[in-house]
Amino acid sequence: MSSFSKSSSSVLRSSAKPRPRTLSPSELFHHNRRIASLGRTGQLHAARQLFDEMPIRDTVSWNAILTAHWHNSDLDGSKRLFQTMPHPNTVSWNSLITGCFHNGRPQEALHYFLNMPCSCRNVASWNTTISGLVRYEHWDIAERLFLKMPAKNVISYTAMIDGLARRGEVDRARNLFDRMPKRNTVSWGAIISGYGENGLFEEARTLFNRMPEKNLVAITTVITGYCKQGRVDKARELFDGIQHKDLICWNAMLSGYVHNDHPGEALKLFIQLLETGMKPDHYTLIAVVKTCSSVGLLQQGRLVHAYAIKTTNWHLNVSLCNALVTMYSKGGCISDSELLFWNIHNKDLVSWNAIIAAFSEHGNQEKVVSLFNEMEEDGITPDDITFLSILSALGRPAKIKDSLNWFSLMISKYGIQPKAEHYASVVDALCRAGHLEKACKYVGGMPLKARNFAWSAILAACQTNSHVELGESAAKKLLVLDSENSGAYVALSNIYAEAGMWREVTKVRAMMRQNRVKKQPGYSWTEISGNIHLFLVGDASHSEIDKILCELEKIGIASRA
DNA sequence: TTAGGGTTAG
Known part of the structure; x- marks a missing residue:
């Protein structure tokens, strides 16, 4: 009865064309592709609506909507779909495993892998699980699975090489690379990057020279390596030689300048990047924010913040927020720093460290300690950098007893080995x-x-x-x-x-x-209305030096004599 | 429709 009244009322209401009762194979194909694409671009609602309205669905449609759910942080939605779908296949299992990894649930991913029927497992299931475990630093299980897997392909070897290198066992990674039956540009890229990550730049460079086809990824790795060594000129030489640069490559060069304290070059390069018409991403903006931070360009930094809000519709990347928290603090605007911090939805350890460091630098000891307590209540475990900010705060003004207490607490309760700092x-x-x-x-x-x-x-x-x-x-x-x-x-x-x-x-x-x-020589500078004013000890070249000295005299820290 | 390498923040 209820179904009759529902359908009759919809007939009466709708003047639109009746919904088709089936789809041609080509229509089905296009619907499935559309669901996948909507899911990838954050439009889960639209994807779900299209899926719900489809008169017929195949396993590909189910897999597409299942993936769309975990892509949009709804892993539970994916799990429900998986349980209700009529014929889950290997791809459904694999997608669910990937979804668990993407949503921070490596244990669940492993559970699904172990519970999927053996006949259903393919090489992608093994590879997905191994590379996911590597990403979460579950090295031993990853390695055990790698040794156990029946037929390894180039992707399996590459995932393991990457894992070993990330673990710091670059020699073993190299050994595997030398022994693998077939290599491609990705495997070469993985081992070169592994050497770079472990600070073995010469080895990375030697392999790069031996690489049969040097692609952009490998060149970017070497650019990053040069920058980490402080050899920005060599990096730039390589960068300039690339004909078709992508955004990652620009970002690598840009952050190379930032890390090596070349803010001028960084800003020039950023402008060149904009001139190419490429759209900066959060990696680019982090580099620009850090540059603004280091030279005190607070107004420009604010513009970057506004740009990020506009282009992401308020879905700011957490690392970018962390960089902005530091930028506002260094620019003297601790209240903006704090406001932004409390508005970060998914605060991580770095976010807490950034705000604690901010209040530490501003000499607010009470706030540093209260933030530390709130951080723990939030379930975040402090690290050596957190304690560095606390100890630094307790030095100004000096609180010896507290300082020594926190120092021993860091070792005894948190198991952190003190560093020189x-x-x-x-x-x-x-x-x-x-x-x-x-x-x-x-x-x-x-x-x-x-x-x-x-x-x-x-x-x-x-x-x-x-x-x-x-x-x-x-x-x-x-x-x-x-x-x-x-x-x-x-x-x-x-x-x-x-x-x-x-x-x-x-x-x-x-x-x-x-x-x-x-x-x-020690410089200091300040930014007024977008102009940088630079000062050197004993320097009287500023156009308004008389006024400056007059003001300094008023506040009692200079004499015109 | 599922799997591997390059650029991030304190």
């Missing part, structure tokens, strides 16, 4: 609190690698406290570790000058000349 933060706190002797004793118990930072902190403290004797000893220890440390010479010379020990000042300067040490 952590020790340096504690030493810095001790120095700032005036406990210079205690700080020196503390350095004695530190690993050798960490001492460089620590002696620098002590030396700086000696300078502010005019502690000549300790300063001398700290500088000597630092210079034994790093004879070209210009900061050490300058600090020592300043300590002597402050104490009126001019003969010693002359000696230090002579030592600097002898060791050919040069002090890099």
Whole structure:
């Protein structure tokens, strides 16, 4: 009865053409393709509507809608479809496994793989599972499956090579590469990238030279390798030689400039990229935001933020948000930083580290600690970088007891091995609190690698406290570790000058000349209405220097004399 | 319709 009334009312309501009761094979094919494409482009609702309205469906239609659901973060929807679909095939199982991996559920993916009928498994099922496990760093199970799989193809070998290299076992990866029956450009790319990831740039370059057909992916890997070595000019040479560059390649060069502190080149390259008509993605924008961050171009950074909001319809990438949180903080706008942070839907460890570092740099100790607690309540486990921000915050103003407590908590409760920077933060706190002797004793118990930072902190403290004797000893220890440390010479010379020990000042300067040490001049800059104003110590070349000095005099930090 | 390599954030 109800079905009768439903259909009759729809007949009465609709003046449109009656819905066809079947589809031709070609129509079915096109409907299936449309569902897949809508699913891939984030239009799950439209995909589902089309699927629901289809008078007939085949397994391909079911697989397409199943994939569309997990593609749009609805893994449970995919699972329901899988249970109700009439004839699940190998592709249905494989798609579900892929969906589990894509939605952060590697255990479930493995469960489906192990429970699928053996007759149903094909080489893609094995490969999907192995590469997914590798992505989640479940190395041992991945390797066990690889050894167990009945017929390996070039994709299986490549997935395993990638896995071994990511695990840091690049020699084993190379061994597998040498033994694999057939190689293609992807396998070559995987091993070259593996060497690059492990910092073995020479090996990467040698293999690249031997590669039979050098494609864009391999060239991009080598560009990244050069940039990681700091050889941006070599990277640029390679980049300029590419005829048809894609966006990833542009992004690699761009972030190479950013990481090597060449903001001017980065911005020039970004403009060139825009001139090609290519549309920047979040990788591009992260590089630009970092550039703005490093040179204080807050207004331009805001424009990038607005552009990202507009082009993604507010679905901002989390890494880009993290970079923006840092940018606003470095630009002095901590409130914008915080506002943006709380609006990130899927905050990750880096997001929390970014906001904690922001408040740490702004000297807000209470906020740093309260954010740390909220982070834990949110189920995020802190890492060494989180603790670095906390320790750094507790040094200004110095809270010795807290600093030492957090330091031991980091080791005992969280199992994090302190790095040089952590020790340096504690030493810095001790120095700032005036406990210079205690700080020196503390350095004695530190690993050798960490001492460089620590002696620098002590030396700086000696300078502010005019502690000549300790300063001398700290500088000597630092210079034994790093004879070209210009900061050490300058600090020592300043300590002597402050104490009126001019003969010693002359000696230090002579030592600097002898060791050919040069002090890099320190610049500062600010951005006003899009113009950059650059300042150097003792520099009076600014067009409005008189006004500037007048203002500085008013606030008591300069004299026009 | 399912599987492998290159560019990210603190």
